[in-house]
Amino acid sequence: MALCGAVALTAQSQPQKPDQPVEKWTGKTILLIGAHADDDALSHGTLAMLQAHGNQVYIVTLTTGNVGTQDPQLSRLQLAEIRRTEELAALKELSIPPDHYINLGYDDGMLEFEDHKAVVENLVFWIRKLRPDVLFAWDPGKVYQRWHKADHRAAAYLAADAARAAMWRLLFEGQISQQGLKEFTIPEYMFYNDYDYEDENLWVDISGFAEKRIRADANYVSQFGPGWNKYNPNPGQEEINAMRALIKERIRTRDGRPIEGFRYYRGLPDAIGK
Numbered sequence: 001m002a003l004c005g006a007v008a009l010t011a012q013s014q015p016q017k018p019d020q021p022v023e024k025w026t027g028k029t030i031l032l033i034g035a036h037a038d039d040d041a042l043s044h045g046t047l048a049m050l051q052a053h054g055n056q057v058y059i060v061t062l063t064t065g066n067v068g069t070q071d072p073q074l075s076r077l078q079l080a081e082i083r084r085t086e087e088l089a090a091l092k093e094l095s096i097p098p099d100h101y102i103n104l105g106y107d108d109g110m111l112e113f114e115d116h117k118a119v120v121e122n123l124v125f126w127i128r129k130l131r132p133d134v135l136f137a138w139d140p141g142k143v144y145q146r147w148h149k150a151d152h153r154a155a156a157y158l159a160a161d162a163a164r165a166a167m168w169r170l171l172f173e174g175q176i177s178q179q180g181l182k183e184f185t186i187p188e189y190m191f192y193n194d195y196d197y198e199d200e201n202l203w204v205d206i207s208g209f210a211e212k213r214i215r216a217d218a219n220y221v222s223q224f225g226p227g228w229n230k231y232n233p234n235p236g237q238e239e240i241n242a243m244r245a246l247i248k249e250r251i252r253t254r255d256g257r258p259i260e261g262f263r264y265y266r267g268l269p270d271a272i273g274k
């Protein structure tokens, strides 16, 4: 197909590190695409730092998170509302404004069975509208497809496919001819993983922002700790402290400093797995 040829040669020649260390970035638009409220939590130290340094951080979450609980009392609607409230509270700790949180409203747990083209079109809309300098997304894999649990692997490929589609003027051209948008090529990518870090090539020093991450992540009461089995909207201070201690324990370190790791990629979206 004609879209294949032009881009294959360009990726390998690009240096796979940013011009400036992430710790020095300013004035950039950052977009994170995740499947669930809290997928961004893996990057919260980095996002807090970027927001504090004069970048604009946006979060697009594909599902409402309306399924993931073991509490038999919660309905889908209640859970979706809880997850939204928790996400907005977490982002507030990072100083990310509430209107920078965009939820696309798909059902939790079923992302890979949605109409792929429709979801990609939806993501392309936001990419063309926000025109991010950097996309954070689940890592779709380097050379080989990476295994993630269901919604995460769907989100990884949907984000990658949307990044690619956004650059072609004649794909989803109604957005351009009717909605005032323009095609857009995302230049830089930060791919995140949750337990296998072997493809990482960039580690962001989050010293000074780890505490913000801990405070932010302790808002996901329905996802961590006792709220998973029995949701309590107002946990006691002891429970909050226990959550914070657990979150602190999970923050990774390198040479004694708190870090978040990524697979950084710069180049055309066709080659993000090379």
Ligand SMILES: [Zn+2]
Pocket: 035, 036, 038, 039, 152
């Ligand atoms: Zn998730």
